[in-house]
Amino acid sequence: MAPQPPVDVKSLNEAKIMQAVRLLNKIIGDSSVPRNIRRAAIEALRMLQDMSLSPGVRAANAVSVLDEISQDPNMPMHARTTIWNIMAVLSTVKD
Numbered sequence: 001m002a003p004q005p006p007v008d009v010k011s012l013n014e015a016k017i018m019q020a021v022r023l024l025n026k027i028i029g030d031s032s033v034p035r036n037i038r039r040a041a042i043e044a045l046r047m048l049q050d051m052s053l054s055p056g057v058r059a060a061n062a063v064s065v066l067d068e069i070s071q072d073p074n075m076p077m078h079a080r081t082t083i084w085n086i087m088a089v090l091s092t093v094k095d
Contacts, residue, residue, distance in 0.1 A: 013055040013093045017048050020062065020086045024048070033079045040069040044086075056095035063090050 027033055027041045044062040053061070069075070070083050 009094075010055070013059075016089050016093050017055060017059065020059075020090050021045060021048055023082055023086050023089075027079055027082055030079065032076055034072070034074050037069050037072060037075055037079060040065055041083075054095045055093050059090040059093035063087050 024041045024045045028038050028045070030038075033041075044065045047061040047065065048058050050058055050061075066083050066087050070080065070087070075083075
């Protein structure tokens with residue numbers, strides 16, 4: 001069996017964060033999503049873009065914000081599913 005090439009964890013983490021950013025932008029731009037949920041998505045987006053922190057810390061901070069709003073009863077189901085997907089992706093980002 002051939003040896004596996006080394007995995008560049010840093011670029012893998014950044015790719016996951018960029019995927020989360022794209023999904024958050026989708027929620028932020030969706031007018032059917034209540035304003036408080038869009039505000040939380042903007043806050044999570046800011047945390048992901050804070051380059052002074054490591055990728056793992058940025059992801060954990062964003063997951064924390066999204067976890068708080070994920071149970072909001074006013075959230076449309078498509079937005080809730082997207083937020084759960086974002087949280088799942090970000091939970092795999094490790095330093």
